[in-house]
Amino acid sequence: MLFTYRVTAGQESIVADLLKEKIKKTKAPISAIVASPQLSGYLIVESNNVIEARKLASDVPHVKGVLRKTMKIEDIRDLLEKKKPQIKLSKGDIVEITSGPFKGERSKIIRIDDKKEEATVELIEVAVPIPVTIKLNSVKALPK
Numbered sequence: 001m002l003f004t005y006r007v008t009a010g011q012e013s014i015v016a017d018l019l020k021e022k023i024k025k026t027k028a029p030i031s032a033i034v035a036s037p038q039l040s041g042y043l044i045v046e047s048n049n050v051i052e053a054r055k056l057a058s059d060v061p062h063v064k065g066v067l068r069k070t071m072k073i074e075d076i077r078d079l080l081e082k083k084k085p086q087i088k089l090s091k092g093d094i095v096e097i098t099s100g101p102f103k104g105e106r107s108k109i110i111r112i113d114d115k116k117e118e119a120t121v122e123l124i125e126v127a128v129p130i131p132v133t134i135k136l137n138s139v140k141a142l143p144k
Contacts (some may be wrong), residue, residue, distance in 0.1 A: 001046070001047065001048060001050070001055070001070045001071075002044050002045070002046050002070055002071040002072065002073065003042075003044070003045045003046075003047065003053045003054070003066055003067070003070055003071075004042055004043070004044055004045075004066070004067040004069075004071060005042065005043040005045060005057050005063055005066055005067075006042060006063070006064040006065045006066070006067065007041060007042065007043055007062050007063050007064060008041070008062040008086055008126075008128060009040050009041040009131055010040075011033040011062040012039070012040070012042070012043055013035050013074060014040075014062065015035075015043055015060060015061070015062045015063060016033050016035040016043055018060050018061065018062075019033055019043070019045070019056060019060060020033065022049075022057070022060065024054060026056075027115055028047075028049075028052045028053075028055075028056050029046045029047055029048065029049045029052055030045055030046065030052070030053065030056060031046040031047060031048075032090070033044070033045050034044075034066060034076065034079065034080070036076075038079055039079065040057065040112070040121045044071065046088065046130060048104045050070075053066070054066050058097065062066065071096070081127075083120075088103075089139070089141060090109065091109055091111065091137065091143075092108065092109060093108070093109045093141060094106060094107070094108055094109075094124070094138065094141075094142045094144070095107055095108075095109060095121065095139040095140060095141055095142060096132065096139065096140050097121070097132075097137045097138060097139055098140050099142040100134065100138060102123065102132060105123050105124075105125065106123075106124045106125055107121035107123050107124055107132070107139075108121060108122050108124055108141065109121050109123055109139075110122050110131060117135060117136045117137070118133055118134065118135055118136060118138060119133070119134060119135075119136055120132070121134065121139070
């Protein structure tokens with residue numbers, strides 16, 4: 001069974017760490033803890049023991065409560081499965097790099113490898129164009 005914990009928004013990973021430590025100490029029968037950026041203000045905990053799952057949440061900072069209704073794995077399957085990038089990029093598109101050492105740099109896509117989910121881009125605003133290979137989830141398309 002899956003239980004939903006209401007937690008302070010932005011504190012999900014901290015609460016998950018606190019719960020992990022409490023599980024180790026109390027040996028609570030908890031199978032998994034899910035903290036997803038798509039579930040702001042909530043954590044999902046898997047356990048077959050209703051009493052222990054509800055008891056685990058007590059006295060943990062930032063836990064506001066446990067929802068009464070349990071969930072099924074089908075309810076959260078979309079949060080657990082890896083999704084392909086939704087924006088289709090193509091050669092010649094202008095993008096902004098969103099992470100890594102070139103974060104914030106504008107670049108032009110010169111090659112895309114869909115199998116590896118990578119793009120080779122050429123930095124635009126530099127004296128000498130530099131080709132850089134980065135993950136597709138590290139770029140965002142800029143308006144044309």
